[in-house]
Amino acid sequence: MDFSFTETQGMLRDSLARYLRERYDFDTRQKMLALEGGRDPAVWKALAEELGILGAGFPEAHGGLGGGPVEHMVIMEELGRAIAVEPYLDTCIVGGGALLAAGGDHAETLIPAIIAGEVIIGFAWAEARSRYNPARIATRASADGSGWTLDGDKAVVIAGPYATHYLVTARTAGNPGDRDGVSLFLVGAGTAGISRRDYPTVDGWMASELHFERANVGPHALLGREGKALPLVEELIDRATAATCAEAAGTMRRLHELTLDYARQRVQFGQPISRFQVIQHRLVDMLMEVEQAVSMTYQATLRLDLPAAERARAVSQAKAKIAKGARFLGQAAIQTHGGIGITNELAAGHYFKRLTMLESRFGDQDHHLARLEALMLAEAA
Amino acid sequence: MDLAFSPEERAFRDEVRSFIADNYPPELRGKQDEGEELGKEDMLSWHRVLARKGWVAPAWPKEYGGPGWNATQRYIFSEELARADTIPVLPFGINMVGPVIYTFGTPEQKARFLPRILSGDDWWCQGYSEPGAGSDLASLRTRAERQGDHYIVNGQKTWTTLAQHADWGFFLVRTDPAAKPQEGISFLLIDMKTPGVTVRPIITLGGEHEVNEVWLENVKVPVENRVFEENKGWTCAKFLLAHERTGIAGVARSKRGIERLKAIARVEVDDDGQPLLMNPFFRRKVADLECDLTALEFTELRTLAGEAAGRGPGPESSLLKVKGTEIQQRITELVLEAVGHYGAPYFRAFPEGSNEYPIGPAHAHRAAPTYFNMRKTSIYGGSNEIQRNIIAKMVLGL
Ligand SMILES: Cc1cc2nc3c(=O)[nH]c(=O)nc-3n(C[C@H](O)[C@H](O)[C@H](O)COP(=O)(O)OP(=O)(O)OC[C@H]3O[C@@H](n4cnc5c(N)ncnc54)[C@H](O)[C@@H]3O)c2cc1C
Numbered sequence: 204m205d206f207s208f209t210e211t212q213g214m215l216r217d218s219l220a221r222y223l224r225e226r227y228d229f230d231t232r233q234k235m236l237a238l239e240g241g242r243d244p245a246v247w248k249a250l251a252e253e254l255g256i257l258g259a260g261f262p263e264a265h266g267g268l269g270g271g272p273v274e275h276m277v278i279m280e281e282l283g284r285a286i287a288v289e290p291y292l293d294t295c296i297v298g299g300g301a302l303l304a305a306g307g308d309h310a311e312t313l314i315p316a317i318i319a320g321e322v323i324i325g326f327a328w329a330e331a332r333s334r335y336n337p338a339r340i341a342t343r344a345s346a347d348g349s350g351w352t353l354d355g356d357k358a359v360v361i362a363g364p365y366a367t368h369y370l371v372t373a374r375t376a377g378n379p380g381d382r383d384g385v386s387l388f389l390v391g392a393g394t395a396g397i398s399r400r401d402y403p404t405v406d407g408w409m410a411s412e413l414h415f416e417r418a419n420v421g422p423h424a425l426l427g428r429e430g431k432a433l434p435l436v437e438e439l440i441d442r443a444t445a446a447t448c449a450e451a452a453g454t455m456r457r458l459h460e461l462t463l464d465y466a467r468q469r470v471q472f473g474q475p476i477s478r479f480q481v482i483q484h485r486l487v488d489m490l491m492e493v494e495q496a497v498s499m500t501y502q503a504t505l506r507l508d509l510p511a512a513e514r515a516r517a518v519s520q521a522k523a524k525i526a527k528g529a530r531f532l533g534q535a536a537i538q539t540h541g542g543i544g545i546t547n548e549l550a551a552g553h554y555f556k557r558l559t560m561l562e563s564r565f566g567d568q569d570h571h572l573a574r575l576e577a578l579m580l581a582e583a584a
Numbered sequence: 585m586d587l588a589f590s591p592e593e594r595a596f597r598d599e600v601r602s603f604i605a606d607n608y609p610p611e612l613r614g615k616q617d618e619g620e621e622l623g624k625e626d627m628l629s630w631h632r633v634l635a636r637k638g639w640v641a642p643a644w645p646k647e648y649g650g651p652g653w654n655a656t657q658r659y660i661f662s663e664e665l666a667r668a669d670t671i672p673v674l675p676f677g678i679n680m681v682g683p684v685i686y687t688f689g690t691p692e693q694k695a696r697f698l699p700r701i702l703s704g705d706d707w708w709c710q711g712y713s714e715p716g717a718g719s720d721l722a723s724l725r726t727r728a729e730r731q732g733d734h735y736i737v738n739g740q741k742t743w744t745t746l747a748q749h750a751d752w753g754f755f756l757v758r759t760d761p762a763a764k765p766q767e768g769i770s771f772l773l774i775d776m777k778t779p780g781v782t783v784r785p786i787i788t789l790g791g792e793h794e795v796n797e798v799w800l801e802n803v804k805v806p807v808e809n810r811v812f813e814e815n816k817g818w819t820c821a822k823f824l825l826a827h828e829r830t831g832i833a834g835v836a837r838s839k840r841g842i843e844r845l846k847a848i849a850r851v852e853v854d855d856d857g858q859p860l861l862m863n864p865f866f867r868r869k870v871a872d873l874e875c876d877l878t879a880l881e882f883t884e885l886r887t888l889a890g891e892a893a894g895r896g897p898g899p900e901s902s903l904l905k906v907k908g909t910e911i912q913q914r915i916t917e918l919v920l921e922a923v924g925h926y927g928a929p930y931f932r933a934f935p936e937g938s939n940e941y942p943i944g945p946a947h948a949h950r951a952a953p954t955y956f957n958m959r960k961t962s963i964y965g966g967s968n969e970i971q972r973n974i975i976a977k978m979v980l981g982l
Contacts, residue, residue, distance in 0.1 A: 329925050331944070336855035358944075359925040380857055400942055404928040405790075405952040412943055471720040481969055530917075537959045541718050541967065542743045542795075545960050547787045556789060556956060559920070560928060567921060569865045570855060 206501065208277070211268070216277045218254055223285040229550040232286065232407075240365065241409040242288055250289065251320025257295055258318035261303070265314040272442070276449040276504045283453025286557045288408050290323055290362035292446045298324025298370050300439050301387060305426035309389060313368075325366035325392075326443070327357035327413055328436065332379070335566040337372060337436045339380045342415065344373035344388060350422035351388060353396070353415040363411025364401040366392050371415075375430045387432040390420040406557040434511065441518045444565040445503040448521045451561040452496040455532050458554040459489045462536040465551070469541075476539070485535050492528035499524050516578050523571035526562045533558040589660070596657055600664040607633050608670055619950045621792075622671065624707070624749040631673050631704040640702055641678050648686045648694065649702045655888045666836030674746070676708040677701040681754045684771065684820045688812040697752075697773070709747040711755035711774070711798055712821070714740060719970050721756070722765040722818065726800060728757035728772060730807070730814075735759070735772065737780075737803040743964070747783045747796040750776045755800075760815050771817035773809040780804070788960075790953025791932050825966065826901065832965055833908035835881045841915040842874060845922065848947045852922045860922055873914055880907045899978035902971035909961035909968065916955040923948035 208216070227246065235243040251257045259274040261267025268274070275296050282291060299317055302310045316322040333339040342355025353373055360369065369390050377384030390397070396418030399411045427435050463486055466477035476482050499521035506517035533555040537544035540551055547553070562568070589597065609629045615622060634640040642658045644650030653661065665672075682701045685693055700706040717724040726739025737757055747753065753774050760768030774781065780803040786795045812820050849861040849870065860866045887900050920927050926944030930952070962968040976982045 331926075332853055332857070334853060334855050334924050339855065339857055359928050402943055403930050405930040405956075406928070408928075410928060470716075471718060471723075473720075473723075479969075481972075534959065538962055538967075538969075541963050542713070542960075545788050545957070545963065546795075547789060547791070552789045552956075556952075559952065559955070563921070563924065563927065567924075569863075569921070573855065573865065 208273070212270075212273060212277055215256060215259060215270075215274060216281060219250075219256060219278060219281045220284070222249065222254055223281060223287060227285045227287055229553070232288070233553075236288065236403075236407045241403055241407075242365070244365070246287070247289055247323070248320050250291070251318065257291070257320060260295060261299060261314055261318060265303075265310065266318050267314070272445065272504045272507045275442075275446050276500060279446045279449035280453035280456075280500070283450035283455075283561075284457045286407070286454060286457075286554055290325070290366070292443055292450070293326050293362050293366075294322070294324045296446050297326045297439050297443050298322075298368070298389075300442055301370050301389065301426055301435070304435055304438075305389075308423070309426065313389075322368060323362060323366045324368045324370055324389075325360045325363045325411070326439075327360045327363075327369045327371040328440070329358045329360075330356060331358050333358075335563075335570040336380070337440060338382055338385060338433055340372055340374060340385065341379050342371070342373040344375050344386055346375075349419060351420050351424050353388065353390070353418045353420055355415050357413040357415075359404075360411045360413055361404075361408055363399060363413060364409045368392055369397075369413065370426075371413075372432070372436055377430075382433050384430045385433040385436060386429050387426045387436060388420060388424040389426055390418070390424050394418055394420055404560065406560040407553065438511070438514070440565055441514055442507055444518050444522050445500070445507055447561055447564050448496070448500040448503055448518075448525050451525050451529050451558060452493070452500045454554055454558050454561065455489075455493045455496050455529060458532060458536050458551060458558065459486075459493050461549075461551050461554065462486065462489065462539050465540055465543075482539060485539060489532050489535050492532045496525045496528050512578060512581070515574060519566075519571035519574045519578075522566060523568050523575065526568040526571070529558045529562050589656075593656060593660060597660050597664060600661055601668070603637065603639075604664060604668045604670060607637075608668060609633065612671060616669065616671065617946075619946065627671065627674060628704045628707075630671055634673065635703050640673060640704075641682060643679070644682065645686065648682075648698050655891055659885070659888060663836045666840045669840055672837070674707070676710050676745070676750075676754075677704075677706065680710060680824050681708050681752075681773070684754070684811060684824050687823060688771075688820050690808075692808070693773075693811065706751045707746070707749050709744050709750035709753045709776070709798075711741040711744055711747075711753045713743045715742050718743075719967055721821070722769070724756055724758060724769065726755065726757045727761070728759050728770060728805070730759070733807050735770075735805045735807065735810070737772070737774070737800045737805055739800050741798040741800070742795075743786070744783070744796045744798045745794060747776070747798050748785065748793065750783075752776060753798070754811075756817055756821055759817075763815060766818040768815050769817040769821070770814050771811045771820040772805055773811065774800075774803065774805050775809075778803050778805070789956035790950075791930075792953070792957060794957075832901070833880055833884045833904035834912055835877065835884055835908070838877050838880075838908070838911050838915060841912070842870065842877065844947075845915055845919055846870065848919060848922050851945070851947075852924065866918075866922070869918060873911065873918065876907070876911055876914070880904065880911060883907070899974055902966075902974045902978075905965060906962075906968045906971045912961050913955075913958050916951075916958045919947075920951045920955045923951045927952045 258267035259270045263269045302313055313322055328337050330340050344351050344353050371388045374384050375386045396416050398414045401411045404410050466482055467475050469476045503518045503521035536551055537555050544551055638651055641650050642661050646652035685697050714724050728735040728737045753776055755772045755774050756769050757772050758768050759770040780801040782799040784797045785793045850859050852860045854860050854863040884904055926948035929943045
């Protein structure tokens with residue numbers, strides 16, 4: 204057993220952490236969010252060119268650095284610490300993961316473009332009535348002589364406004380909820396027949412609603428096998444969920460630090476509020492949630508390559524635990540700050556908002572507990 | 585012991601119910617349904633309807649313009665308001681400074697201020713908290729120096745709710761810096777239009793402009809605007825805090841909130857496509873919350889009965905505050921859980937030229953901002969930690 208990071212992983216963390224500390228402090232982030240388009244594209248470029256980290260999780264054969272889940276975890280934790288609005292998860296983990304699984308021409312051309320920062324991928328899996336179940340989708344894809352045509356709607360596609368491509372789940376057969384009949388497509392964002400409504404999210408990101416109307420995406424858009432993509436989609440979501448856990452762990456760690464600093468310097472009744480035992484215990488409980496979030500993130504990350512059921516259990520345990528811990532920690536942080544905590548002025552409030560969204564991203568606590576129960580029942584049967 | 589209402593009480597309930605049905609401003613209803621932010625005139629419109637009927641200040645003695653109701657009638661009235669989902673009457677005039685003025689004020693102060701509080705002609709704000717004085721309110725530093733028949737006030741207040749609309753504010757200021765903290769404070773009524781008063785917005789997590797900083801620079805306040813004796817303002821403040829806490833349980837509003845939550849959970853679906861309210865996990869959380877609310881409701885009723893029997897609101901009101909705010913917050917958590925992905929989109933206002941939000945179901949739009957915003961309830965009105973300290977000290981004698 205070994206929980207230490209390799210030298211390369213350590214360097215990866217250090218260089219990203221330094222970059223974010225120096226160039227992505229809270230005030231700078233807020234200024235970027237206020238820019239037209241809600242972000243500064245120069246950051247993504249810097250991640251690609253200056254830091255060269257967008258290839259961290261890709262094989263060397265594709266021009267990557269040959270890493271995997273642990274590299275993703277390291278990067279996501281640091282992005283979470285800075286509450287950065289950079290689509291690494293969507294593009295490199297989910298989009299990249301789909302391309303690696305599919306292989307072929309797409310992988311040959313697009314992976315190098317991802318690594319170079321030229322391609323950004325939005326993951327269009329959720330629908331208005333799907334909740335957190337990737338099989339409960341109604342968007343349809345049909346084939347004719349000229350290729351695939353998509354019809355339907357996708358909800359809350361993160362990075363949608365500035366993505367160059369969308370990774371879209373659609374039904375080539377069956378009905379919402381069926382495991383069979385789900386297919387996966389990679390489509391250019393500018394394809395005729397795709398329309399978008401863009402908006403900001405409560406935690407500072409940009410997202411889109413996508414509408415597909417007779418969108419002809421060509422003959423090569425299908426990734427993997429027609430109608431049989433659900434296992435791959437589930438795997439991609441598990442990888443994304445583990446990455447979300449890492450991000451949440453980073454966000455929690457930083458929010459705990461911010462709260463501790465505040466409690467040390469805020470004086471009421473002639474003493475720092477950190478002297479009150481109820482505040483001390485709360486800060487300790489928060490720390491325990493941070494540590495468990497990190498542990499659960501390791502646990503899930505290190506099990507991502509196991510067979511599906513074991514992977515699912517590891518990931519859902521992590522996310523269920525972290526969703527609960529994140530809520531507790533976020534609320535405790537605001538409460539400890541008092542009035543100043545509910546303003547937009549301090550970083551703490553923005554960490555709280557992000558953490559709240561991470562709670563339910565790729566499934567909330569209920570979703571993951573239900574999944575664990577289903578696994579338990581399947582095992583007992 | 586008897587839970588049933590008497591025939592008279594039932595008749596009273598029907599009267600209140602039909603009055604609300606006939607008189608609640610329809611344009612307000614529309615805006616509430618759309619989740620639109622309410623402006624000053626919106627908030628005052630319902631106040632004025634109640635004022636004309638003589639019902640705007642249920643707890644005030646009859647001689648000052650109250651309706652002369654007993655505790656049960658007041659309870660029925662607040663239940664009916666919540667049942668009809670009316671907007672709350674702003675507390676600063678009616679529940680806070682009004683009772684201070686009729687309890688501690690001079691005949692001139694009563695005559696001058698009370699009618700305009702009732703009518704809604706004066707909008708009041710509460711200037712207690714300062715950047716350095718939150719939970720430890722008695723450490724406040726805003727200074728009022730006597731010069732002849734005026735005080736000259738200098739300092740900074742913060743978190744002043746809706747001060748941007750206020751005509752008047754009631755302020756705690758230090759008049760004797762040499763005395764012990766609680767003993768050098770006075771209670772001043774300040775016209776917000778006085779030169780030297782500056783109100784600056786503070787934007788909260790959901791993007792709302794609800795609270796403000798209030799800066800006071802050489803503000804000249806006539807001595808006749810001081811309520812009660814000089815350096816005895818803490819007495820008024822303590823009295824007011826007790827008043828502020830009654831009703832803070834918000835039982836009736838939470839009932840309404842749970843109804844709304846259920847309505848949302850009937851249309852939102854779970855992972856299997858069933859209404860969320862059919863989902864055993866979710867349903868159980870709602871049932872659990874309803875247990876908490878019933879426990880709170882009957883604790884409040886017991887407190888009310890005690891009050892009717894002549895025992896004033898005591899430290900038990902701290903219990904109502906803690907449990908009441910926890911329930912209010914829990915409702916917003918479950919609403920946010922219920923709306924799933926559509927908790928994320930953020931809109932401050934309708935898009936230009938439209939009267940609807942373009943994304944997701946209408947009930948989802950305010951779910952996250954409301955969840956964020958309601959964190960305030962365990963912070964203000966004496967934080968929940970401070971309430972527990974009060975219970976520990978006053979009830980348990982620790
Ligand atoms: C939305 C909103 C509206 C408000 N409106 C008004 C208004 O209109 N007028 C007005 O005057 N004020 C208003 N307030 C201010 C409110 O009363 C204060 O926020 C409150 O008193 C807490 O003070 P603080 O924010 O400075 O927090 P602090 O007092 O700094 O508290 C920070 C944390 O320390 C804890 N703490 C402090 N002392 C102790 C202790 N002895 N033991 C254990 N824990 C402790 C607190 O519980 C809290 O968790 C408003 C606040 C909010 C959030």
